[in-house]
Amino acid sequence: xxxxxxxxxxxxxxxxxxxxxxxxxxxxxxxxxxxxxxxxxxxxxxxxxxxxxxxxxxxxxxxxxxxxxxxxxxxxxxxxxxxxxxxxxxxxxxxxxxxxxxxxxxxxxxxxxxxxxxxxxxxxxxxxxxxxxxxxxxxxxxxxxxxxxxxxxxxxxxxxxxxxxxxxxxxxxxxxxxxxxxxxxxxxxxxxxxxxxxxxxxxxxxxxxxxxxxxxxxxxxxxxxxxxxxxxxxxxxxxxxxxxxxxxxxxxxxxxxxxxxxxxxxxxxxxxxxxxxxxxxxxxxxxxxxxxxxxxxxxxxxxxxxxxxxxxxxxxxxxxxxxxxxxxxxxxxxxxxxxxxxxxxxxxxxxxxxxxxxxxxxxxxxxxxxxxxxxxxxxxxxxxxxxxxxxxxxxxxxxxxxxxxxxxxxxxxxxxxxxxxxxxxxxxxxxxxxxxxxxxxxxxxxxxxxxxxxxxxxxxxxxxxxxxxx
Ligand SMILES: [Zn+2]
Ligand SMILES: [Zn+2]
Numbered sequence: 001x002x003x004x005x006x007x008x009x010x011x012x013x014x015x016x017x018x019x020x021x022x023x024x025x026x027x028x029x030x031x032x033x034x035x036x037x038x039x040x041x042x043x044x045x046x047x048x049x050x051x052x053x054x055x056x057x058x059x060x061x062x063x064x065x066x067x068x069x070x071x072x073x074x075x076x077x078x079x080x081x082x083x084x085x086x087x088x089x090x091x092x093x094x095x096x097x098x099x100x101x102x103x104x105x106x107x108x109x110x111x112x113x114x115x116x117x118x119x120x121x122x123x124x125x126x127x128x129x130x131x132x133x134x135x136x137x138x139x140x141x142x143x144x145x146x147x148x149x150x151x152x153x154x155x156x157x158x159x160x161x162x163x164x165x166x167x168x169x170x171x172x173x174x175x176x177x178x179x180x181x182x183x184x185x186x187x188x189x190x191x192x193x194x195x196x197x198x199x200x201x202x203x204x205x206x207x208x209x210x211x212x213x214x215x216x217x218x219x220x221x222x223x224x225x226x227x228x229x230x231x232x233x234x235x236x237x238x239x240x241x242x243x244x245x246x247x248x249x250x251x252x253x254x255x256x257x258x259x260x261x262x263x264x265x266x267x268x269x270x271x272x273x274x275x276x277x278x279x280x281x282x283x284x285x286x287x288x289x290x291x292x293x294x295x296x297x298x299x300x301x302x303x304x305x306x307x308x309x310x311x312x313x314x315x316x317x318x319x320x321x322x323x324x325x326x327x328x329x330x331x332x333x334x335x336x337x338x339x340x341x342x343x344x345x346x347x348x349x350x351x352x353x354x355x356x357x358x359x360x361x362x363x364x365x366x367x368x369x370x371x372x373x374x375x376x377x378x379x380x381x382x383x384x385x386x387x388x389x390x391x392x393x394x395x396x397x398x399x400x401x402x403x404x405x406x407x408x409x410x411x412x413x414x415x416x417x418x419x420x421x422x423x424x425x426x427x428x429x430x431x432x433x434x435x436x437x438x439x440x441x442x443x444x445x446x447x448x449x450x451x452x453x454x455x456x457x458x459x460x461x462x463x464x465x466x467x468x469x470x
Contacts, residue, residue, distance in 0.1 A: 027180025123162030338377035399437030
């Protein structure tokens with residue numbers, strides 16, 4: 001094998017990606033020079049590697065300066081300069097290398113037309129699994145990244161589409177990241193606010209693919225992905241905005257990003273809240289998922305979300321009311337509300353969603369994920385004394401749906417709620433339980449591991465004082 005670099009598998013073939021001499025990040029050093037391929041010695045070969053004809057006095061041996069292999073004159077007759085290898089004079093290049101080499105050489109030209117041809121040609125080959133191997137081995141990835149630094153829309157359109165095609169190949173991700181692809185994509189998305197939709201779509205699609213890997217997501221954030229993604233979430237095209245929103249939902253899995261999103265000067269929070277009441281169900285589902293992540297961290301983030309929702313039109317209440325059939329939307333929304341319910345200072349702003357959550361429980365949903373989220377949210381609300389009057393009327397629903405559930409986590413949340421209500425509103429809660437559910441509650445309490453032992457132990461301590469001799 002004449003090519004250097006470590007081997008990767010691409011479309012079932014062994015591929016040896018091109019290596020750069022010195023700094024691998026060609027976004028930083030656009031005049032990169034590639035490491036030359038290993039030079040195959042004359043004496044190692046007796047036939048041409050392409051046509052397989054034997055070498056003799058007439059059929060002489062020639063080296064391809066690109067791949068370093070030995071070939072006959074017929075298979076190695078093209079001559080071209082190879083600036084990407086530091087060779088300025090025209091040199092022999094074999095038929096296997098010539099088409100891609102020529103495109104890579106052209107990219108180095110200052111002539112606009114040559115750069116356009118290079119971008120188009122390389123991109124077309126990135127999209128074809130028969131030709132992608134040569135692009136990767138001869139420096140096509142690096143060349144596209146350098147070409148992406150142009151301001152020319154025609155070239156950018158082509159290059160971004162090529163980088164997007166490369167990003168769909170997982171084995172190339174590390175190569176792309178090392179060479180600076182994520183950085184160049186973030187930079188294009190940042191500077192081209194009003195760019196063509198296709199360029200932005202290809203860019204954000206690539207970014208979304210990278211953000212699926214925790215390691216590359218971190219790189220994307222280091223390379224400045226957050227701000228362009230937040231900006232694109234507000235783009236007027238719904239398809240593009242949804243792609244950006246999906247990318248953001250991957251980014252928020254990293255809690256380090258939460259401060260920047262909640263405090264973003266780009267109005268990210270009100271915008272995401274508004275999207276929770278979108279008429280597009282997928283948009284709604286993803287926006288709610290993002291907020292559920294954001295509300296999972298600090299009290300301050302929960303407080304900001306509640307405040308913002310309250311002052312911008314109570315989208316969360318609308319989200320809970322608009323698509324009651326779509327259970328994933330309901331699950332995401334109730335999970336978010338369950339997180340917000342722990343915020344002590346926001347209980348009065350959350351009254352209407354709390355009641356809506358109780359009504360949803362009352363409808364006894366069949367989806368067990370939804371039941372877990374509903375019971376958890378109600379248990380979290382029940383911890384605050386000021387909610388007990390509003391929650392007491394739902395005691396029998398909590399017993400029917402939660403206490404009687406066969407799912408342990410739902411039962412535990414149900415009991416948390418009832419016990420809180422018993423401590424804040426003992427007579428009303430008892431009255432409700434006497435009408436319906438007291439037996440079920442006591443039965444369930446008896447089954448809680450260790451509970452009876454611990455009650456016994458407490459009573460024994462108290463009884464000791466009562467039975468002390470006078
Ligand atoms: Zn030959
Ligand atoms: Zn060659």
